[in-house]
Amino acid sequence: MFGEKALELIKELxxxxxxxxxxxxxxxxxxxxxxxxxxxEENHKDVTASSEGEQGLFPGVQLRHAALERNKRILLTxxxxxxxxxxxxxxQMGTVLPPDIRSRLAEHELSWLQKYNKSLTAYMRAVGADxxxxxxxxxxxxIEVRCTxxxxxxxxxxxxxxxxxxxxxxxxxxxxxxxxxxxxIVEEI
Amino acid sequence: MSQYYKNSRLxxxxxxxxxxxxxxxxxxxxxxxKIRNLGFLDIGSDARDLEVGVKMELPYWLAxxxxxxxxxxxxxxxxxxxxxxxxxxxxxxxxxxxLHKLGPHFYKFGSLFLSFQIPESLxxxxxxxxxxxxxxxxxxxxxxxxxxEDLSKVKSKLDECEKVIFALGQDSLKDFQNWQTRxxxxxxxxxxxxxxxxxxxxxxx
Amino acid sequence: MEDEEDNxxxxxxxxEAMTAGEVLQKLEEAWMNEALSPELLMNKxxxxxxxxxxxxxxxxxxxxxKTNDLKIYIHKMELExxxxxxxxxxxxxxxxxxxxATAIMMEDGKRDPDDAKLTDSxxxxxxxxxxxxxxxxQNLVLQHMPxxxxxxxxxxxxxxxxxxxxxxxxxxxxxxxxxxxxxxxxNREEVIDLKKGEQHIMRYKIIxxxxxxxxxxxx
Numbered sequence: 001m002f003g004e005k006a007l008e009l010i011k012e013l014x015x016x017x018x019x020x021x022x023x024x025x026x027x028x029x030x031x032x033x034x035x036x037x038x039x040x041e042e043n044h045k046d047v048t049a050s051s052e053g054e055q056g057l058f059p060g061v062q063l064r065h066a067a068l069e070r071n072k073r074i075l076l077t078x079x080x081x082x083x084x085x086x087x088x089x090x091x092q093m094g095t096v097l098p099p100d101i102r103s104r105l106a107e108h109e110l111s112w113l114q115k116y117n118k119s120l121t122a123y124m125r126a127v128g129a130d131x132x133x134x135x136x137x138x139x140x141x142x143i144e145v146r147c148t149x150x151x152x153x154x155x156x157x158x159x160x161x162x163x164x165x166x167x168x169x170x171x172x173x174x175x176x177x178x179x180x181x182x183x184x185i186v187e188e189i
Numbered sequence: 190m191s192q193y194y195k196n197s198r199l200x201x202x203x204x205x206x207x208x209x210x211x212x213x214x215x216x217x218x219x220x221x222x223k224i225r226n227l228g229f230l231d232i233g234s235d236a237r238d239l240e241v242g243v244k245m246e247l248p249y250w251l252a253x254x255x256x257x258x259x260x261x262x263x264x265x266x267x268x269x270x271x272x273x274x275x276x277x278x279x280x281x282x283x284x285x286x287x288l289h290k291l292g293p294h295f296y297k298f299g300s301l302f303l304s305f306q307i308p309e310s311l312x313x314x315x316x317x318x319x320x321x322x323x324x325x326x327x328x329x330x331x332x333x334x335x336x337x338e339d340l341s342k343v344k345s346k347l348d349e350c351e352k353v354i355f356a357l358g359q360d361s362l363k364d365f366q367n368w369q370t371r372x373x374x375x376x377x378x379x380x381x382x383x384x385x386x387x388x389x390x391x392x393x394x
Numbered sequence: 395m396e397d398e399e400d401n402x403x404x405x406x407x408x409x410e411a412m413t414a415g416e417v418l419q420k421l422e423e424a425w426m427n428e429a430l431s432p433e434l435l436m437n438k439x440x441x442x443x444x445x446x447x448x449x450x451x452x453x454x455x456x457x458x459x460k461t462n463d464l465k466i467y468i469h470k471m472e473l474e475x476x477x478x479x480x481x482x483x484x485x486x487x488x489x490x491x492x493x494x495a496t497a498i499m500m501e502d503g504k505r506d507p508d509d510a511k512l513t514d515s516x517x518x519x520x521x522x523x524x525x526x527x528x529x530x531x532q533n534l535v536l537q538h539m540p541x542x543x544x545x546x547x548x549x550x551x552x553x554x555x556x557x558x559x560x561x562x563x564x565x566x567x568x569x570x571x572x573x574x575x576x577x578x579x580x581n582r583e584e585v586i587d588l589k590k591g592e593q594h595i596m597r598y599k600i601i602x603x604x605x606x607x608x609x610x611x612x613x
Contacts, residue, residue, distance in 0.1 A: 001230060001248060010209055020384045033538045040540035042226075059224045059262050066254035072543050073203060075535045076551065080204045083530055087492065092379035108533045112526055119522040120488075126515035127484060128446055134481040136376060138474040141467065143376070174474065177376070184378035184386065203551040 002039065002067035006032045006074035013081055021085050024106040029075065036071050039064045082109065087116045091132055094179060133178050142171045145186040207349065211297035215246040218256070218263035249301055256305060265305055267313070270295065276316045283323030288348040295348040296321060324351065332358025417444050418476065425483040427605060430562075430612035432598055433555040434490045434498055435605070437513045445480055449473065487516065495520040496552035557599040563610040565592045574600055
């Protein structure tokens with residue numbers, strides 16, 4: 001049946017769940033577009049024949065039109081769902097993407113992410129607050145964290161330099177360690 | 190007149206994955222008009238055309254396009270799970286029925302099917318509502334009271350919408366427990382990073 | 395704690411009609427309502443701007459004092475809490491705007507510009523969001539589709555909030571004659587009176603205008 005190829009895209013997203021973004025399925029998208037092209041050409045042929053007096057082709061044209069609309073809806077849903085997850089990356093990982101996640105995005109999806117970053121930054125500048133921080137209600141000012149990776153040195157807002165090596169414990173200000181925790185460099189104890 | 194007929198909420202959700210999945214469910218349809226050159230859609234038949242009287246399982250999205258106020262190219266049959274016999278079973282004890290087997294989009298597809306406005310529609314819409322009401326309390330009870338037990342058996346009998354509700358119940362129970370142990374105030378690595386690490390670990394193994 | 399707050403907010407009381415405590419209370423109220431309503435509510439930029447100013451002032455006040463004071467710790471904590479409320483409130487709105495950008499802009503388009511739900515910066519964000527998404531659609535698939543498939547009806551494809559969602563709410567002032575349509579097969583109608591202090595669960599659509607005026611608070 002028409003539209004089955006397209007449905008594979010949706011099933012793929014559903015299988016992956018909301019944690020992980022699958023690679024952009026260029027091949028299947030291309031095949032769906034191919035199916036649309038041939039549906040359109042068939043219809044074009046039938047419409048031309050009908051205008052020349054041939055009878056009984058119209059129900060078929062309508063059926064193919066329904067299939068065209070279906071494919072279009074599914075392709076757009078696929079892109080929209082991915083675009084939403086990609087924008088979510090900005091909140092979860094900050095502005096720099098790890099290379100293997102980056103490689104799962106189509107070229108145009110990367111530029112969507114860039115534009116999204118730009119709008120969000122412009123918005124945050126306008127309101128004067130970084131809304132990607134302060135994600136949880138604060139219980140204390142200082143948080144005790146343990147470093148889980150060999151990260152090297154970072155500079156704190158106070159100007160102090162901190163050396164983060166695996167297994168070391170630190171007391172850090174909440175605003176300071178929130179991004180480090182989100183990126184999985186340190187964990188709260 | 191039931192509001193369900195007018196309620197097009199499911200239809201306007203153009204970019205919804207669930208809506209797309211539900212509209213893929215099959216409806217037995219009989220062709221009332223011949224369709225030329227598309228005989229190949231009827232798998233197992235060599236005919237060039239789809240002749241009048243041919244019976245096929247069409248996905249809902251196609252059946253709905255071919256059978257409505259404007260065109261009656263096909264005639265549709267009520268799917269088994271919404272027929273009188275099944276409705277009686279659901280009516281007798283909705284809680285024990287395996288809706289996943291009857292679904293898995295029992296409610297969504299059922300609501301979509303109402304758009305055909307056949308004489309049975311009113312009974313079907315009542316059945317959908319009463320089934321949901323009959324099972325809701327049970328689902329909430331289980332999902333909000335058992336956290337660490339094996340619930341896969343219970344879950345396997347739920348329709349997709351019910352699964353969402355079930356998960357919401359479980360989440361709120363987990364949130365509550367985390368709050369009690371002060372776990373919820375802790376900052377955590379982002380979901381995506383955690384998944385990523387798991388995947389890397391699996392690849393290394 | 396009340397006294398502490400007034401201390402730290404000192405200086406702004408004369409210029410503002412609201413006291414610092416009142417602003418904070420209004421922010422908490424706006425935050426709860428925004429978090430619990432399915433649709434985007436009217437922006438509260440007056441409260442937000444006022445709070446932003448006070449935060450800055452608090453920060454300056456804190457910096458002026460000696461660092462080893464226990465009071466400073468409490469003030470800093472209070473500051474963090476307010477900052478959380480503020481960012482959380484703005485974040486909830488931005489997430490809703492992302493999801494319903496087109497629908498919200500169409501709704502605002504029908505309103506008087508003074509009654510727009512979106513602030514200027516939110517409107518800017520919503521516009522860019524819509525434009526960028528359309529560009530993504532265009533570049534990846536639409537331009538490769540047959541010519542008669544390339545156009546988009548924005549109002550047909552955009553997501554809309556579900557106003558039929560059920561919400562819990564508390565009544566802040568008596569309201570008489572609220573029409574409740576039960577969305578069941580039999581479609582009954584009922585008119586009820588809401589009394590101050592009561593708590594109910596109902597479809598959002600029914601109490602929508604009351605949530606906007608503050609006659610009820612979502613809980």
